[in-house]
Every structure is written in structure tokens, then in C-alpha cells.
Amino acid sequence: MSLDSRKASNLSRKDSTARIDDGRRRLLKAAGLGGALAAVAGGTLLSAPTSAMQTRARIVIVGAGAAGIAAANRLARGLDGAAITIIDRRQRHLYQPGLTLVATGIWKPGKVVDRNDRYLPQSVNWIQDHVAEFDPEANRVVTTAGRVVPYDYLLVTTGLKIDFDAIEGMSPELIGRESIGCVYDNPEHAERTWQMIDQYTAAGGVGLFTRGPGGIKCAGAPLKVTMLTEDIARQRSTRRSLEMVYNSPGAGLFSQPDTNEFLKQEFPERDIAINWHHRLKGIEPEAHRATFATPEGDVRIDYDFIHVVPPMRAPDALGNSPLAWQEGGFADDGNWMEVDQFSMRHQRYGNVFGAGDCVGTPIGKTAASVKAQVPVAVDNMINTIRDRETVARYDGYTSCPLITGRGRGILVEFDYALNMVPSFPFISPYREHWVPWVMKDRMLQPAYNAMLRGRI
Ligand SMILES: Cc1cc2nc3c(=O)[nH]c(=O)nc-3n(C[C@H](O)[C@H](O)[C@H](O)COP(=O)(O)OP(=O)(O)OC[C@H]3O[C@@H](n4cnc5c(N)ncnc54)[C@H](O)[C@@H]3O)c2cc1C
Numbered sequence: 001m002s003l004d005s006r007k008a009s010n011l012s013r014k015d016s017t018a019r020i021d022d023g024r025r026r027l028l029k030a031a032g033l034g035g036a037l038a039a040v041a042g043g044t045l046l047s048a049p050t051s052a053m054q055t056r057a058r059i060v061i062v063g064a065g066a067a068g069i070a071a072a073n074r075l076a077r078g079l080d081g082a083a084i085t086i087i088d089r090r091q092r093h094l095y096q097p098g099l100t101l102v103a104t105g106i107w108k109p110g111k112v113v114d115r116n117d118r119y120l121p122q123s124v125n126w127i128q129d130h131v132a133e134f135d136p137e138a139n140r141v142v143t144t145a146g147r148v149v150p151y152d153y154l155l156v157t158t159g160l161k162i163d164f165d166a167i168e169g170m171s172p173e174l175i176g177r178e179s180i181g182c183v184y185d186n187p188e189h190a191e192r193t194w195q196m197i198d199q200y201t202a203a204g205g206v207g208l209f210t211r212g213p214g215g216i217k218c219a220g221a222p223l224k225v226t227m228l229t230e231d232i233a234r235q236r237s238t239r240r241s242l243e244m245v246y247n248s249p250g251a252g253l254f255s256q257p258d259t260n261e262f263l264k265q266e267f268p269e270r271d272i273a274i275n276w277h278h279r280l281k282g283i284e285p286e287a288h289r290a291t292f293a294t295p296e297g298d299v300r301i302d303y304d305f306i307h308v309v310p311p312m313r314a315p316d317a318l319g320n321s322p323l324a325w326q327e328g329g330f331a332d333d334g335n336w337m338e339v340d341q342f343s344m345r346h347q348r349y350g351n352v353f354g355a356g357d358c359v360g361t362p363i364g365k366t367a368a369s370v371k372a373q374v375p376v377a378v379d380n381m382i383n384t385i386r387d388r389e390t391v392a393r394y395d396g397y398t399s400c401p402l403i404t405g406r407g408r409g410i411l412v413e414f415d416y417a418l419n420m421v422p423s424f425p426f427i428s429p430y431r432e433h434w435v436p437w438v439m440k441d442r443m444l445q446p447a448y449n450a451m452l453r454g455r456i
Helices: 003-041 066-078 096-103 187-203 221-235 257-267 367-385 435-452
Strands: 059-060 083-087 090-092 113-115 123-128 131-135 139-142 148-150 153-156 205-208 244-249 272-275 277-284 289-294 295-302 305-307 351-354 396-406 408-414
Touching: 059 066, 066 083, 066 367, 083 096, 096 123, 096 187, 096 221, 113 272, 139 295, 153 367, 187 205, 187 221, 187 305, 205 221, 205 295, 221 244, 221 257, 221 272, 221 305, 221 396, 257 272, 257 408, 351 367, 367 396, 367 435, 408 435
Parallel strands: 059 083, 059 153, 083 123, 153 351, 205 244, 205 305, 244 272
Antiparallel strands: 090 113, 131 139, 139 148, 277 289, 289 295, 396 408
């Protein structure tokens, strides 16, 4: 981005706050919820809609998060007579995209907590347990209580595991203590992260911001936490007392090249230093010291606040099962489920499909990707039951309202080719705007709930 456009961006940042109320009204009037829905819809190719198909097929969905519930609603509507079972012991539903706003004091934690039973169709049988074993050779799963559940067709939507153990000295219980924060995990930890950020932006000192290597869900979240913390300190007039350092495990900040360039200019302009090739390896909570693995060897840095983002991987039951990549692909990186990245069908087990954070696709661990993947997986499963060709295709669509400060952000939408695929032609994905903020703060949660109900 040229200097001129950076200046324009800074100007528009100031103007945007003044224009936001008037503009928000115009946006809501012009686009309605439809605009927000379009932004999470993405590009997918589906087969022509038909009436509900009669079948006695036994379908098992493992995981009742964003993808599992959305799929249950679509399958219940698309099939007449199927025995659909969903397995998950978790009863509360978490609107995870809201955790960033909880961790930065903008939302209260209650706003992101809901109940799964409000979204699951009555015709779906819910087994409140976790799957301990996937046995695709025998077409069955076994729960932790030892219940054997056979299936004709399986959809895996287990989400992912946040691997706290991969960081020496770290455990989730430390979040909210000893100046440690982590936006991932759950609303209680996000709220405690806000207490840590609140203290840090008042007291100042060295703040370390980290990001786990490899595929993580919402890769924008660690960046958003960094920029919002910086913004909060500026609003409080304490910014000069903060020495902020973002530690990237690799040579970039974001996978989409234009957004990466934007951030590589934005961070230094905001006096956020960047350590490249710094992977968080361990912490000493009481000493407030972090160890990073770097190409030159281990580096220890003392901190007054640290935002810990562990590596992420498939949940153990899935990652250790035959459904995970066995060789090549993601076998050495995350143990993700092996699917064809376009059809969402397992590459070795034709009656098994996957969607959401658990699958090994090159990009796409976001709710926006779930929105695009689930209709594809469901459509292709139904056509498999019909004994027809699977034609639905997922193009890699993913999206992130990359919040750069309160009231502004950039709306990043891209596909497998890492090309920008903007849903709103009037919002440049290359400069800050108030619309992504309004989407994040007001519009995406209703759109997400509509997705859960299988309506979009
Ligand atoms: C801080 C943060 C910010 C984010 N911001 C955004 C954003 O701005 N935009 C966006 O689009 N996305 C965002 N996301 C990502 C988005 O929330 C996830 O990609 C999405 O929720 C993934 O849905 P899922 O169904 O795959 O997994 P989840 O919703 O996590 O659900 C997985 C379910 O599987 C269950 N499960 C796990 N193992 C088993 C087992 N063995 N047996 C049975 N059930 C099991 C779990 O209990 C859980 O209920 C954000 C996420 C976080 C954490």
C-alpha cells in the first residue's frame, strides 16, 4: 500500500468515527441482514434443490458446535425418515467469534453463551457424550461411556483441540493469573483475559503477543487482540508506557498476501514491534518470563503481560483414528481429518464427510468457512445416499472482520487461491472502514444463529 493510501487510511480512520452512526443506519437500511449473510455465505457450488428425500439411512454427526448443528438442521430438512443422531456432551453453545470482544472488555461473556437444545431439531437424537473411538472399517463410533453407535453415513464436526500442553509451563488454569491472557478456549477465560489486558493497559510494561504455528481457528484473533489492546491504551492515554511486541512463529503475519502487507505496515506505524520466527515454547508464570524457539536458538523475554496462543490440532479421538491423515497432507501438522478439500468427503471412506475446524483443508478454520462448507458436505452426503454423483464444491471461502481498533477494521474475504473475494463491492478490503466493525459488533451473531438453524 502506498504512503498516500496509508495517509488516506489514517484520515478515514478519524472521519469514520464521526460518520459511523449515520452510516450504520444507512448500511442497515440498504443491506439489511442480507448483507451480513452474504458476507458469511461465500462461494459454494451446490446441486439443484429438490424435495426431501425418503430414506431409512442411519446418519451420525459427531460434534454439536457450529458445523454439527447447522448440518443437523439441513439434514433433518433434506431427508424424510432418516435416523439422525448427534453426539456431543457439551450442552452450552458458544458463539466463539464474540470471544475477541469479551477479551477486550467490549462484550459481557453472557452474550456469547447459548444452549444447544434451542437449535437442534426435535427429530434429531442427541447423545450427550463424547466419541472416544472412530471405527470407520466397522462403520461405528464408540462413546466414552462405551456405547456403540453404528451408522451408514458419518459427518465429523468435532472442532479442534487447543494444545496448551505444547507450551511448557502453560495450562488453561493460568489464564487470568500471573499476567497471562488467552482469547481462545471459553468465555470465562476470555473475561479473565480482559482483566489482564485492563491491568496491563493501565500499568504498562512489556506486552508479548503470540500465535501458535500451523492452522489455528480464526487466524485474525491474535492480531485483533494485539491491535485492540494498543487502541485501548491509546484511548486511556497510557500508550507510551506500553512496549508491545508481536511474536510471529514464521515470516508473515497473515496468509492472505495483501492483508499481510497491510499488517506489516500497520504494526510498525503503531509502534508494535515484530519478532519474526519466534515460536512460544514455554513460560515461567511466576517469573513472568517466556521462552521462544528461534532459528538462532532459544530466546528468553521477561513480560508484564503475555497473550498466549497455543498450537491447535484435531481432538485426540479423531487425530489418533484412521480418519486422520496417515501420510502426506496434514499427517505431521495438526493430525487433521483427511477430506477432499473441495467435496468435504473423506478420501478413503466414501460414506464419511467432515466440516468445520477439524478438517485438513489448506485454509478455512472460521465460522464463515463453516457456513460455506456445511451445505457442501450435506449436499454431497445426500447425493451419496441417492447413489448420485457428488457435485457440490467448496472453494475455500473464509472471512475475517479484522478489527484494527474500536469502531474500525478491514473485511478480509478470500479463497483457496488466496484471492480476495469481497462480498461488498463498496468496501475496500485494503483499507480500514467502520462497516467491518458494525458487522462484528452487531450483524454477524444473528447471521451465525441463522446458519445454525440451517436457514442460510
Ligand atoms: C477467539 C475466536 C474468534 C473467532 N472469530 C471469528 C470471526 O471473527 N469470524 C469467523 O468466521 N470465525 C471466527 N472464529 C472461528 C469460529 O468460531 C470457528 O471456526 C467455528 O466455531 C468452528 O465450528 P466447529 O463446529 O468446527 O467447531 P466448534 O464450534 O468448536 O464445535 C465443535 C464441537 O465438537 C465437540 N466435540 C469435540 N470432540 C468431540 C468428540 N470426541 N465427540 C463428540 N463431540 C466432540 C465439542 O464439544 C464442540 O461442541 C473465532 C474463534 C475464536 C475462538
